[in-house]
Amino acid sequence: MxxxxxxxxxxxxxxxxxxxxxxxxxxxxxxxxxxxxxxxxxxxxxxxxxxxxxxxxxxxxxxxxxxxxxxxxxxxxxxxxxxxxxxxxxxxxxxxxxxxxxxxxxxxxxxxxxxxxxxxxxxxxxxxxxxxxxxxxxxxxxxxxxxxxxxxxxxxxxxxxxxxxxxxxxxxxxxxxxxxxKLQISHEEFVDLCILLGCDYCDKIAGLGPRRALTLIQKHRTIENVVLNVNRKTHPVPLFWKYKEARKLFLDAPQIETPELVWTEPDEEALVKFLCHVKYVKEERVRSRMEKFRKTREEREKEKAAGCTKQTKMEDFFRVTRKRGQPVEAADSLSSNTKRPKSK
DNA sequence: ACTCTGTCTCAAGACGCT
DNA sequence: TTGAGACAGAGT
DNA sequence: AGCGTCC
The missing domain is CATH 3.40.50.1010 (5'-nuclease)
Known part of the structure; x- marks a missing residue:
């Protein structure tokens, strides 16, 4: 997928x-x-x-x-x-x-x-x-x-x-x-790239992986031009290739009006009734989680009330510290780590 | 040398107690 | 089950 | 952090 x-x-x-x-x-x-x-x-x-x-x-x-x-x-x-x-x-x-x-x-x-x-x-x-x-x-x-x-x-x-x-x-x-x-391509060209990489909506060209696909799109910009400039014997185009339909699906927005979004307070009693009495979840589990929820919410409200003017400064501060700690990851990319995401 | 494919293996969520 | 990483093997 | 349990 x-x-x-x-x-x-x-x-x-x-x-x-x-x-x-x-x-x-x-x-x-x-x-x-x-x-x-x-x-x-x-x-x-x-x-x-x-x-x-x-x-x-x-x-x-x-x-x-x-x-x-x-x-x-x-x-x-x-x-x-x-x-x-x-x-x-x-x-x-x-x-x-x-x-x-x-x-x-x-x-x-x-x-x-x-x-x-x-x-x-x-x-x-x-x-x-x-x-x-x-x-x-x-x-x-x-x-x-x-x-x-x-x-x-x-x-x-x-x-x-x-x-x-x-x-x-x-x-x-x-x-x-x-x-x-960074890739120096447009959104439309990026969609064509994704189709070449392999998506859910149509086949891909066998033998064309990420490396070549990127190079080809950067050079020829569209699937049509890529097909014209690729060795058709080594990289045969799929029969009845539906790439145009796939492209259309990616680019055409779904036609629907977006309703107004509203968030309201969770209804704890109704949640207990539903999860515990209908779905047989242990009531203690639901109750304790809701209690923790209420607590952290109160904390958050207090913080917000305490530092309205300091709020933006605080966010900026955290943002900077995180960026400083980050280059550690980038220097890692060529090392022979076996466990990529977990290693620090 | 570089790229792509196939095959294998493994882990995957969130909580609470220790 | 699916996806991501490691590796071997065939292709360019 | 590690491990058993959740349903």
Whole structure:
């Protein structure tokens, strides 16, 4: 799923587009999340239990940091993606791939949970990633947080990965403008690059990896020109290649009006009723988490009230210290580390 | 020498107690 | 299950 | 930090 080798390409060829952040850097920001990605993470990590509790805990963590989350739900997947979905559903033993866009019971549970948490959600007409990116472009949200890179070709200026990371500097922010500037290509050319790398919407040219794809796009600017200038015998173009349709999906914004987003206080009693009495979560767990939530919220309110004038200065201070501590990472890139993300 | 592909392996969330 | 890292092997 | 439990 996604554009797998894109993360590596950015790390190697456009490192300037990456910055390491902390979750507290996003206080006050509105951030869109692809719900299916989040839920799938919880399902993969703990297949035995419900992803609802994970969603509950993580959302509260966001709120504690003053982040305003918006959860985006997948709609009807575009026809081009059907092939991928069918294959995935088949191997998973699933008999129904979601062609209709009708909410499953799991989806309804998520909606209910978010409603009780007072967090807004949006039903995307098609791909949730596309909708998230559009929300950024429209200025409705500040950034999109996701684990796969699709948002970038969809046009999201800011993509955040690992926003849930506990440790500092493991939150990674990608800047699309910086990326395009560094690679010296336009957004349209970047979309063509992503198609060549391999996306969910069409085949790729076998034998063309990230290295050559980037060079070719930088030289010839479009897929059409790349095809004309590549050895067709060693790199045969796929039959019935739907690259134009894929390109259109990335570039055309989903047509939907963005509703007004409202955040309200979580309804603790209703949450207990839902999670504990319907979903059999231990009440103590929900209660204690809510208590911690209220506490950190009070702390935050106190801080805000105490230092209105100092607020900006404080943020600037933290920003500077983080930038100073950062070049340590860059010097690392050529060393032979076996464990890349975990090593300091 | 460099690039791409295939195969393998492993870890993946969040909490609370020690 | 999927994705990312390490490695071996074939191709340019 | 490490480890068992959550459902």
């Amino acid at each position: 996604g554009i797998t080798k894109l993360a590596d390409l950015i790390r190697l060829d456009a490192h300037d587009a990456i910055s390491h952040k902390d979750i507290s850097d996003y206080t006050g920001k509105v951030i869109a999340l692809d719900t299916s990605i989040v839920v799938n993470q919880f399902r993969a990590a703990t297949p035995a239990l419900s992803p609802l509790t994970g969603l509950f805990f993580r959302t509260l963590t966001f709120l504690e940091h003053g982040i305003k989350p918006v959860f985006v739900f997948d709609g009807k997947p575009p026809g081009e993606k059907a092939a991928v979905l069918e294959k995935r559903a088949e191997t998973a033993g699933w008999r129904f791939s979601n062609r209709t866009g009708i909410a499953s019971s799991q989806t309804k549970d998520c909606l209910q949970l978010l409603r009780l948490l007072g967090v807004p959600f949006i039903q995307a007409p098609g791909d949730a990633e596309a909708m998230c990116a559009w929300l950024v472009r429209a200025g409705t949200v500040d950034a999109v947080a996701s684990e796969d890179m699709d948002s970038l070709p969809f046009g999201a200026n800011i993509l955040i990965r690992q926003l849930n990371a506990k440790k500092d500097s493991e939150v990674i922010e990608y800047s699309l403008p910086k990326l395009l500037q």
